[in-house]
Amino acid sequence: MTSKVYVALRVKAAPERAFAAFVQEIGAWWRPNGLFQTTPRAPGVLAFELGEGGRLTETLESGKVFEIGRISAWEPPSRLVFSWRQANFPPDLHTEVEVRFEAVGEGETRVSVEHRGFDQVPAGSAARHGFPDEALLMRLAEWWRGLLTSYRDTSA
Amino acid sequence: MTAGFRSALFYQDPKAALAWLEKAFGFELTMLLEDAEGNVAHSQMSFGNGYVMIGQEWSADHKSPKSVGGKNTQTVNIQIETDIDAHFERAKAAGAVIVAAPETQFYGDRTYRCSDPEGHIWTVSQTVQAVSREEAEAASGLKITGWL
Amino acid sequence: MSDREKLPTIGALLWYQDPRAAIAWLEAAFGFETRLVVDDGQGGVIHSELGLGDGYIMVVGPPSGQAASPATLGGRSTQSVHVQLESGLDSRCEQARAAGAAIEREPADQPYGDRVFTCRDLEGHPWSFGQTLLALSVAEMEAATGHKIET
Incomplete structure (x- = not known):
């Protein structure tokens, strides 16, 4: 079993629109967080390459492109799974993010994010900042909640 | 839809609890219903934007931690x-x-x-x-x- | 960079032997929407928030120290949660019953102007749900309940 951080909220949009806003407008709604910095020179602008196998990239000010992860499940408008790794993770560590879009009521979609495996960041890693599991996972949850809130405002 | 959530806490001596919670935490008593014997039938104490309800052990299953070895279920x-x-x-x-x-x-x-x-x-x-x-x-x- | 939302001043935290099962059950039975879960990967839930309207509860477990689920206390509880709804009380009760909630008091109008039902959840935590039918003055409430009310 692996740790899971789950956050969810409702957006005022149909699943098709909610899915499109998530993958196509991530550059607009993404909010960087110093505790979960992807690369030393972040933040840049995030973008998905649409479709299974597509990359999630961050383009830095210098023009360099950092690969955060790859899409492993592409099921518009209901489900998306991609890997997530930061430059300061050990080489063999990949965490996973699953996003679900579920129609609820008229013109509303429940969007949930489950980020799995962050407890596997080793104790000595710079990516952990010395945090115990509980604090690390709580901060990750709070960050995703902030991200989803920003995303909700963009997708409406 | 709005839904208000309130915790109800069970005490052996709810009157003492009302006094203690005011003294210790600054909770304010906003409602108290007493029965003819002076027992607390219902009460509300407010704090900030919320409130709690302080009541007695009203059945064999609704107990003060004092009655269940100090355990807390909530x-x-x-x-x-x-x-x-x-x-x-x-x-x-x-x-x-x-x-x-x-x-x-x-x-x-x-x-x-x-x-x-x-x-x-x-x-x-x-x-x-x-x-x-x-x-x-x-x-x-x-x-x-x-x-x- | 703070993403932390302003929290209500007072929040209820409920202990469960199997918090993952409890979260699923509370969604099905009471219509909660889970908005946050921090799962330690070892069967434990460190923190969670289940929302209903603009209120929420926290579900955690398994219990340690002085904490206990009613399931391991012979069905006894030290606190309960009351949920005050604006509408839909009777259908909420039917939804809870269908999910397996033990209804203890069927929906009924109370002398103080609320309609209320009570039940136990899958691990025995007591719940009450109320809906205001009409607003009464203190004098009317005293007359209705036969209790003296100090405000």
Whole structure:
């Protein structure tokens, strides 16, 4: 079993629109967080390459492109799974993010994010900042909640 | 839709609890219903934007922690904006049993935990700003040497 | 960079032997929407928030120390949660019953002007749900309940 951080909220949009806003407008709604910095020179602008196998990239000010992860499940408008790794993770560590879009009521979609495996960041890693599991996972949850809130405002 | 949530806490002596919670936490009694014998039928105490209901052990299954070996099946979290230390000192002076004294974790939280005279455990947290990576690392004493 | 939302001043935290099962059950039975779960990967839930309207509860477990689920206390509880709804009380009760909630008091109008039902959840935590039917003055409430009310 692996740790899971789950956050969810409702957006005022149909699943098709909610899915499109998530993958196509991530550059607009993404909010960087110093505790979960992807690369030393972040933040840049995030973008998905649409479709299974597509990359999630961050383009830095210098023009360099950092690969955060790859899409492993592409099921518009209901489900998306991609890997997530930061430059300061050990080489063999990949965490996973699953996003679900579920129609609820008229013109509303429940969007949930489950980020799995962050407890596997080793104790000595710079990516952990010395945090115990509980604090690390709580901060990750709070960050995703902030991200989803920003995303909700963009997708409406 | 709005839905209001309130915790109802069971006490052997709810009247004593009402007095203690006012003294220890500054809760304010906003409603009290007494039956003809002077027992507490229903009560509300407010704090901030919420309130709790203090009542008696009204069935064999609704018990004070004092009646079940100090166990708690639910607890109440109190979130305060400022001066958790003054809050703590006031509770301590009122006779709260301190389970965990206020301590700022290097990751930003400041919380204390205490139990009241019948063993209900209360967790009190002060709203804190999320710490930055730099602040957390400085406070945790970890030296981060560059990026992998 | 703070993403922390302003929290209500007072929040209820409920202990469960199997918090993952409890979260699923509370969604099905009471219509909660889970908005945050921090799962430690070892069967434990460190923190969670289940929302209903603009209120929420926290579900955690398995219990340790002085904490216990009613399931291991012979069905006894030290606190309960009351949920005050604006509408839909009777259908909420039917939804809870269908999910397996033990209804203890069927929906009924109370002399103080609320309609209320009570039940136990899958691990025995007691719940009450109320809906205001009409607003009464203190004098009317005293007359209705036969209790003296101090405000």
